[in-house]
Amino acid sequence: xILAPDRSKLSKRHGATSVSxxxxxxxxxxxxxxxxxxxxxxxxxxxxxxxxxxxIELFSLDRVAKHAAVYDVKKLEWLNAHYFRAQSPDxxxxxxxxxxxxxxxVAPDEVDRHVLAWLRTVxxxxxxxxxxxxxxxxxxxxxxxx
Numbered sequence: 531x532i533l534a535p536d537r538s539k540l541s542k543r544h545g546a547t548s549v550s551x552x553x554x555x556x557x558x559x560x561x562x563x564x565x566x567x568x569x570x571x572x573x574x575x576x577x578x579x580x581x582x583x584x585x586i587e588l589f590s591l592d593r594v595a596k597h598a599a600v601y602d603v604k605k606l607e608w609l610n611a612h613y614f615r616a617q618s619p620d621x622x623x624x625x626x627x628x629x630x631x632x633x634x635x636v637a638p639d640e641v642d643r644h645v646l647a648w649l650r651t652v653x654x655x656x657x658x659x660x661x662x663x664x665x666x667x668x669x670x671x672x673x674x675x676x
Contacts, residue, residue: 532569532599540601556662558617561610569599579612611661619653626653626663633667635674 532540552562564580567573572595573580573588580588614622630636636645656669 532601537600556614556664557606557610558613558662561606561613564609564613565606568605569601570595578609607661614660614662614666615657617657619650619657622653622657622663622666623649626667629663629667630670630674633674635670 549562553559560581563582567580567585568578571585571589572593573585574593627636630649631638636649652670652673653666656666656673660666660669
């Protein structure tokens with residue numbers, strides 16, 4: 531069972547209700563899987579970051595929680611920030627490409643290796659302080675709007 535932060539029954543108002551809503555919020559699949567794993571399982575050694583392969587290796591019914599878990603959106607956001615920052619800048623650029631074209635940060639018909647190098651540099655720098663794509667795009671604004 532998963533409880534709301536106030537330990538009441540979990541309802542729609544306490545969080546997203548579908549995987550697609552989490553995706554729309556910018557939650558990465560790896561972060562969501564890691565978070566769901568920690569809701570009902572303890573990998574031991576105070577680990578918080580657990581990839582799928584490690585979770586499979588460590589899984590044991592003895593480590594499954596016997597008590598109700600509490601939904602903690604801050605922990606999910608923290609995990610998402612970890613996985614977001616670990617992505618390569620090229621992967622992130624692919625994720626945000628449509629948005630930065632729409633904002634006018636890049637003109638797709640005028641992209642050359644110099645523009646891509648500048649964009650990659652900005653993404654690398656801003657990504658270190660971003661929790662997800664929305665933070666990243668907001669952090670990129672000073673480099674493209676003056």
